[in-house]
Amino acid sequence: MVSIETTRGSYALDVLPPTWGTKRVSDHRCLPTTALHILSNGRRFVEPDFAQAYASISHHDSMVGIPIYSSISQIHDYIVQADGAFDETVRGILNLKAQRQRVEIRVVVHRQNYKGLVDLAEFIARNLTFVDQVVLMGLEMTGFAKANLLELWIDPVEYQRELYAAASILDDLGIRTSIYNHQLCTIDRRLWPLAVKSISDWKNEYRPECAPCVVKDRCGGFFETGRLRQSGHISPVLVDGALS
Numbered sequence: 661m662v663s664i665e666t667t668r669g670s671y672a673l674d675v676l677p678p679t680w681g682t683k684r685v686s687d688h689r690c691l692p693t694t695a696l697h698i699l700s701n702g703r704r705f706v707e708p709d710f711a712q713a714y715a716s717i718s719h720h721d722s723m724v725g726i727p728i729y730s731s732i733s734q735i736h737d738y739i740v741q742a743d744g745a746f747d748e749t750v751r752g753i754l755n756l757k758a759q760r761q762r763v764e765i766r767v768v769v770h771r772q773n774y775k776g777l778v779d780l781a782e783f784i785a786r787n788l789t790f791v792d793q794v795v796l797m798g799l800e801m802t803g804f805a806k807a808n809l810l811e812l813w814i815d816p817v818e819y820q821r822e823l824y825a826a827a828s829i830l831d832d833l834g835i836r837t838s839i840y841n842h843q844l845c846t847i848d849r850r851l852w853p854l855a856v857k858s859i860s861d862w863k864n865e866y867r868p869e870c871a872p873c874v875v876k877d878r879c880g881g882f883f884e885t886g887r888l889r890q891s892g893h894i895s896p897v898l899v900d901g902a903l904s
């Protein structure tokens with residue numbers, strides 16, 4: 661499935677027929693100035709014709725966000741429960757970039773993959789340097805993640821060493837790198853300049869302990885669904901010491 665996020669809302673498409681582009685995305689009468697962020701597993705773009713059809717839309721402002729969970733194909737395939745997915749996804753990204761399309765790599769960090777974050781950053785740095793951005797994301801507890809909470813949930817404080825090392829590898833190389841879905845008080849302060857207030861207003865909330873926090877206006881807060889599990893290190897920041 662492919663999900664399209666626009667400044668006017670989100671849309672989900674079950675399939676991407678070859679005519680999808682001309683019918684949906686390039687209808688400039690409906691979306692003349694809207695930026696499109698398309699969430700996809702990237703596998704369909706392994707077909708060069710499909711990548712070319714997508715590129716032929718020539719949308720003025722679109723980006724495809726594609727998840728990669730590990731540099732080890734078997735681990736990525738296990739997480740997405742699809743044999744051969746890693747290979748197709750990487751080749752799909754290469755096809756999109758060969759067509760000069762904008763690509764974001766999304767890395768959702770959880771218990772199953774955090775130990776491989778640095779290896780994944782090095783893999784991206786070596787093989788996919790030309791992507792437009794990399795986003796290192798906290799887990800949103802919906803759907804598959806909610807059903808597998810015990811296996812996936814990890815307190816973000818536990819993976820700060822890996823997160824900082826991975827982000828540094830990418831950022832130092834000049835790859836645009838961002839951190840989404842994390843509360844500022846749970847991440848290394850050296851990462852604050854990369855942290856984005858990424859949770860949409862309509863599904864975002866704060867806790868009572870956030871009230872005196874001096875960085876609340878810059879902190880992404882929590883998903884509404886985050887009540888299922890939350891870091892044991894939520895604590896108001898009383899002195900704004902972000903490094904920049």
Ligand code: SF4
Binds near residue numbers: 844870
């Ligand atoms: S106390 Fe609340 S507002 Fe402050 S950094 Fe933590 S989660 Fe964000």
